[in-house]
Amino acid sequence: MTQDLFDPYAPVPETPAKSGNSPEFSVSDLSNALKRTVEDAFSFVRVRGEISGFKRASSGHMYLALKDEQAVIDGVCWRGQASKLGLVPEDGMEVIVTGRLTTFPGRSKYQIVIESMEVAGEGALLKLLEERKKKLAAEGLFDPDRKKQIPFLPNVIGIVTSPTGAVIRDIMHRLRDRFPRRVLLWPVLVQGQGAAEQVAEAVRGFNNLLPYGQIPRPDVLIVARGGGSLEDLWSFNEEVVARAVAESDIPVISAVGHETDTTLIDFVSDLRAPTPTGAAEKAVPVRMDLIGQVEEDGLRLTQAVRRLGFEKKTALESLARGLGDPRRMLEERSQTLDNWADRLPRSAVNVTQQARARLNEASARLVSPREQLSEKRGRLENAALRLDGAMKSALQTQQARLDRAVAGLRPSDAKRDVARSEKQIIDLGARMTAAVKNTLSREAEGLARYDRLLESYSYRNVLKRGFAVVRDGAGNLVGKSADILAGQSYDLEMGDGVTRVTAGEGVAISPSSVNVTQPTTTATDTATAMPETPAKPKPAKKKNPRPKDDDRQGSLL
Numbered sequence: 001m002t003q004d005l006f007d008p009y010a011p012v013p014e015t016p017a018k019s020g021n022s023p024e025f026s027v028s029d030l031s032n033a034l035k036r037t038v039e040d041a042f043s044f045v046r047v048r049g050e051i052s053g054f055k056r057a058s059s060g061h062m063y064l065a066l067k068d069e070q071a072v073i074d075g076v077c078w079r080g081q082a083s084k085l086g087l088v089p090e091d092g093m094e095v096i097v098t099g100r101l102t103t104f105p106g107r108s109k110y111q112i113v114i115e116s117m118e119v120a121g122e123g124a125l126l127k128l129l130e131e132r133k134k135k136l137a138a139e140g141l142f143d144p145d146r147k148k149q150i151p152f153l154p155n156v157i158g159i160v161t162s163p164t165g166a167v168i169r170d171i172m173h174r175l176r177d178r179f180p181r182r183v184l185l186w187p188v189l190v191q192g193q194g195a196a197e198q199v200a201e202a203v204r205g206f207n208n209l210l211p212y213g214q215i216p217r218p219d220v221l222i223v224a225r226g227g228g229s230l231e232d233l234w235s236f237n238e239e240v241v242a243r244a245v246a247e248s249d250i251p252v253i254s255a256v257g258h259e260t261d262t263t264l265i266d267f268v269s270d271l272r273a274p275t276p277t278g279a280a281e282k283a284v285p286v287r288m289d290l291i292g293q294v295e296e297d298g299l300r301l302t303q304a305v306r307r308l309g310f311e312k313k314t315a316l317e318s319l320a321r322g323l324g325d326p327r328r329m330l331e332e333r334s335q336t337l338d339n340w341a342d343r344l345p346r347s348a349v350n351v352t353q354q355a356r357a358r359l360n361e362a363s364a365r366l367v368s369p370r371e372q373l374s375e376k377r378g379r380l381e382n383a384a385l386r387l388d389g390a391m392k393s394a395l396q397t398q399q400a401r402l403d404r405a406v407a408g409l410r411p412s413d414a415k416r417d418v419a420r421s422e423k424q425i426i427d428l429g430a431r432m433t434a435a436v437k438n439t440l441s442r443e444a445e446g447l448a449r450y451d452r453l454l455e456s457y458s459y460r461n462v463l464k465r466g467f468a469v470v471r472d473g474a475g476n477l478v479g480k481s482a483d484i485l486a487g488q489s490y491d492l493e494m495g496d497g498v499t500r501v502t503a504g505e506g507v508a509i510s511p512s513s514v515n516v517t518q519p520t521t522t523a524t525d526t527a528t529a530m531p532e533t534p535a536k537p538k539p540a541k542k543k544n545p546r547p548k549d550d551d552r553q554g555s556l557l
Contacts, residue, residue: 044098099115179287
């Protein structure tokens with residue numbers, strides 16, 4: 001009789017020792033029998049151990065091994081169940097898994113099919129929490145520089161918590177007492193499976209709202225939960241929640257548990273509150289305190305303005321006492337101005353007279369351009385005469401030498417010497433011609449410079465500025481007003497031509513006044529007579545009369 005493969009605990013009957021009649025099993029039959037036996041005996045087990053060799057296949061299944069000090073058992077979690085575990089397995093994590101044992105006939109191995117998993121004990125949770133804290137800190141999620149400033153008075157406050165707990169009521173009550181604000185609640189689970197994903201989704205959902213949409217975007221977020229054990233608060237230690245809070249563009253206030261409870265969200269949030277009520281106090285100021293502060297600041301501002309006005313008034317009065325009377329100061333300045341106005345014409349006359357005297361002295365020291373030109377012309381003629389004589393003397397000397405050489409040389413030597421002499425004569429003639437040209441060119445340039453200088457000194461340039469040269473009928477210059485005779489014709493040379501005028505009759509001629517009439521006007525290129533127009537007499541000056549021998553016109557040459 002054979003053993004029942006479907007009842008492993010059935011007694012095995014004694015069989016005669018017949019080596020040739022023992023039953024034979026195939027490998028598949030034996031493996032299937034073992035599989036059924038293990039699954040029936042261990043259909044629901046809880047195993048505690050440390051995770052080792054964890055990996056996630058591309059299909060979504062998870063494979064790992066559970067070990068302790070003496071044994072190792074393989075484990076597998078299928079894709080559909082892996083998404084419901086509530087935590088992410090890691091190597092070294094001590095966990096308690098629930099599932100069933102089965103075998104894998106293809107490799108003669110047994111393994112546990114995991115249906116749920118939880119961290120084993122508070123010590124293991126704290127160890128896992130510390131490792132996650134180090135990981136996130138290394139990524140810079142706890143850096144104080146990345147934390148955002150909480151707005152002083154937000155218009156809209158977003159709250160992520162359970163809608164049925166006492167937390168939301170405490171927050172609303174405290175906001176109503178301090179400063180009522182608009183509140184948006186995003187209801188989530190705060191404990192158990194799926195709570196971490198809901199909290200992370202709520203934070204991201206608030207950040208996705210438009211600032212001016214139908215549902216306004218909050219200015220600050222409060223993630224809150226009441227107190228509890230480490231296992232109860234574990235959802236807020238999940239990495240997905242910490243990263244969602246760290247990535248939030250809206251400032252986040254964490255208020256999870258009591259003051260002694262610490263979760264990962266407290267390190268990545270922009271501000272930590274010890275309790276949900278404390279979070280409401282940190283979110284908004286006290287309205288009555290603000291009103292009192294504004295009134296106090298207004299009173300202080302009014303007093304400061306009054307005190308500043310009084311101080312400025314006192315300082316102004318002190319300065320006014322130190323200043324003189326503006327009218328008296330203006331009168332003194334007016335008198336000084338009148339004094340300078342009286343002195344200015346006399347000073348101008350004195351300056352003009354001094355300048356004229358210096359000009360006359362300089363003119364007396366200057367050599368006449370005609371004299372300079374005549375001297376240069378004489379030098380040039382003398383140089384030309386000397387050069388001509390030198391050339392003739394050189395030619396005569398050279399000819400005499402040539403004649404003597406011809407007389408004392410043979411015909412062939414004479415021809416050669418004659419040719420050499422002719423060449424020398426030609427070279428000397430060319431050099432002499434070049435020297436003459438250079439000399440004439442330099443003298444011509446000097447003559448041109450003197451011509452330009454003469455033109456700049458010419459009195460005609462002065463005539464263009466409104467002056468005139470007076471000549472009598474014989475062409476002589478009239479340099480003094482006393483030399484003008486009544487009824488005598490005079491030629492006035494001005495910048496645009498010569499005009500003939502006649503001195504008026506019956507008028508006393510003095511250095512200060514001359515009455516000149518112009519019966520006819522004759523230009524250098526026309527003889528047309530102009531109608532007689534008497535010239536207006538110049539008014540006599542009251543102050544500083546000229547002396548009789550003062551020659552203001554002077555000689556322009």
